Amino acid sequence: MAIHNAIQVSCPICATKVSWIPEQRFKPFCSERCKMIDLGDWATEAHKIPCESSDLDQDDEAL
Ligand SMILES: [Zn+2]
Numbered sequence: 569m570a571i572h573n574a575i576q577v578s579c580p581i582c583a584t585k586v587s588w589i590p591e592q593r594f595k596p597f598c599s600e601r602c603k604m605i606d607l608g609d610w611a612t613e614a615h616k617i618p619c620e621s622s623d624l625d626q627d628d629e630a631l
Contacts (some may be wrong), residue, residue: 581605 574587577595581602586595597603 574585574589576585577605578584579586579598579602580596582598584598584602586592588595594600594603597606
């Protein structure tokens with residue numbers, strides 16, 4: 569059954585098998601939808617944490 573040599577991974581969101589190939593733009597996700605779901609989780613997590621150090625490195629911009 570070795571039609572493709574591509575490694576397959578499971579989508580972290582819905583566990584669909586995803587071929588690890590350049591054409592699979594959303595890997596390791598199966599689709600843009602699952603990628604956006606994951607990014608949404610990240611954004612939600614980030615929203616809980618105050619950005620205390622957001623401008624610590626701003627002084628280096630003059631370089
Ligand atoms: Zn998925």
